[in-house]
Amino acid sequence: MGMLSKITKLSKNKKFGYSPRFYDDKGEGxxxxxxxxxxxxxxxxxxxxxxxxxxxxxxxxxxxxxxxDLRKRMIxxxxxxxxxxxxxxxxxxxxxxx
Numbered sequence: 001m002g003m004l005s006k007i008t009k010l011s012k013n014k015k016f017g018y019s020p021r022f023y024d025d026k027g028e029g030x031x032x033x034x035x036x037x038x039x040x041x042x043x044x045x046x047x048x049x050x051x052x053x054x055x056x057x058x059x060x061x062x063x064x065x066x067x068x069d070l071r072k073r074m075i076x077x078x079x080x081x082x083x084x085x086x087x088x089x090x091x092x093x094x095x096x097x098x
Contacts, residue, residue: 086093
């Protein structure tokens with residue numbers, strides 16, 4: 001087994017540490033870290049571990065007051081899409097009218 005281990009032994013990966021030439025780290029973090037534009041305004045993004053904490057954060061976001069016309073717009077859009085779907089499948093709306 002000692003003789004076979006020399007032949008079948010895999011070599012270790014070579015490590016390469018890249019440091020940019022014109023980058024001075026002054027505590028700002030990595031320049032290659034990608035962060036979304038609105039992450040700093042979201043409460044559900046971050047170090048929230050656990051399903052219960054995430055769920056509670058989502059409920060807190062829902063309870064906050066937002067745009068007053070948002071619900072009206074969403075209902076109008078939903079009604080238009082439902083009517084469009086019913087028109088496409090050729091649904092007979094006369095069953096609702098007596």
